[in-house]
Amino acid sequence: MTVDKLDPDLLEGAAAAAEPAHESDSLDAENTLKPEFVRRVRDGLEAGENDAVYGLVEGLHPADIADLFELLDSDERPALAIAISDLMGSEVYAELNDYVREDIVEQLPAETVADIAEQLDTDDAVAMLEDLDEEDQQAVLAEMEPEDRAAIETALSYPEESAGRLMSRDFVAVPEHMTVGDLIDFLRDGRDLANEFWEVFIVDARFHPVGTCALSWILRTPRSIALTDVMQRDQTLIPVTMDQEEVALRFQKYALISAAVVDADGRLVGQITVDDVVHIIQEEAGEDVLLLSGAGEGDINEPIRDSYVARVRWLIANLATALLGATIISSFGGAIEKLVALAALSPMVASIGGNAGTQTMAVAVRALATNQLTRTNTTRILLREFRVAVLNGVTVATLIGVATALVFSNPLLGVVIGTAVVVNIITAGLAGVVVPVTLDRLGQDPAVASSVFVTMITDSMGFFAFLGLAVASGLVG
Known part of the structure; x- marks a missing residue:
C-alpha cells in the first residue's frame, strides 16, 4: 500500500506526541540534564514540595530519571525516590548505576524491592539483588512469588559475571x-x-x-x-x-x-x-583501562573508602618498586658525583622506557582480552614487538644522542645515552608482552598488575643501562 499524501495536522500531532515532555526545559543540546533543572529539583526537595518535584520529573525518560539520581548527592536520593514513587518503575531501576541503585534499594522496604524485582527481567533483578547483604537479600526473596524467587535464586547460584547471571529466561x-x-x-x-x-x-x-x-x-x-x-x-x-x-x-x-x-x-x-552484550563490551573495555592504571573500578559513584583501598595498594606497590631504582642509582653515586649530567639525564632514559613499555603492554592486554594473542602466535607477536622496539629505539636514541652531545659538548655522553635508550626501549617492548602473557598463563588478570612489573623493569633497566654504560665506557673515569 502506498500513501500519496499525509495530513499535515496528523503529522504535527504525531511529532508532538513523540517529543518527550519538558525536553527543552530539562535537557541541553548534548541530551544531558541541564544544571538549572537539577537545581530546581534540589530546591523542591529541600522545600519539601514533592508535588512540584513530581511535575518536573514526570516527563523525563526513565534513563534521564536514572541520570538525575546519579547527579544528586547520596543523602538527596531517598527524598527523590519518595517524591516520584509512582514513576519509579522497573525501567528506571534497570538504568540506574550499580552503586546508586544499591544506595536506594538498601533504604526501601523489602516488599517494595520485591515488587520492583518481579517487574524486571531476571538478569536486571539479579543485578539489583546480588550486591545486597545476605540478610536483606533473603528478606526480599521471601516477599517474592515462588516462581520469580526460584528463577532469581537459580541465577544467583551461578558465578558472578557468568552467562547464568547475564541470561534472560524469557525466550521462545x-x-x-x-x-x-x-x-x-x-x-x-x-x-x-x-x-x-x-x-x-x-x-x-x-x-x-x-x-x-x-x-x-x-x-x-x-x-x-x-x-x-x-x-x-x-x-x-x-x-x-x-x-x-x-x-x-x-x-x-x-x-x-x-x-x-x-x-x-x-x-x-x-x-x-x-x-546485554553491548553493556558487557563497554564494561569490560573500561575495566581493563582502569585496571591498567590501578584505579579500581573507577566509578565516580563508588564509595570513597572503596576507591581509596583500590588505589592506595598499587601506589604502595609502585613505591616498593621505585626503591629498586633508587638502589641502582645509589650504587653509582661516585660516577654521578664526577659527572652531574648523569643525574639530569637518567630520568629521561627511564621515562622513555616506561612510555614504550606502556604502549606495548596496552596492545598486549587488549590482544589477550580479544583472543588475538594466543599460545599459537605468542612467539610471532613477541618478534613483531621486538622489531618495533628496535625501530623506535634507534629513532629516539639518534635524536637524544645528538642533542646530548651538542648540549653538553660531549660526544661520548651522547653515544652512551643513545645506547642506553635503545637497550631500555627493547627491554620495555619485550616486557610489555612477556609480563601480561605470563600473568595470563598463570590464570591472573593481565590488566591488574602488569603496569607495576613493567614499570619496575623499565625504570631499573634504564638506570642500570645508562649509568653502567657510563662507567664501562670510561666516561666518568
Missing part, C-alpha cells in the same frame, strides 16, 4: 515436530511469550536446542513446511558458566543477535541478546 522454544504454520499459530496465541525476541529455538524431547528460526524466515516460509526443514542447525551455544567477556567475544566473532544458554546437561535454560 518449540518442539521440533512443529510446522511453520503450527509455530505461527502458537506465536499468535501469545500466551506466556517473551515480550521481545528475534528468533525461536527448536528443541528436542530432552529440551536440547537443535536449531533456530529467525522470525524473518518464519514469516516468509509456507505454513506446511516442517521447522526441521527450514531451521538453522548450526548455532552458537553458550555454557551457563561461561565468563561474560568470553560471551561478548562469541557475539562479536559470529555476529550474533541472540544465543541460547545451556546448562551442564545441554538443556536450554535461557538466552542472551545483543543489547
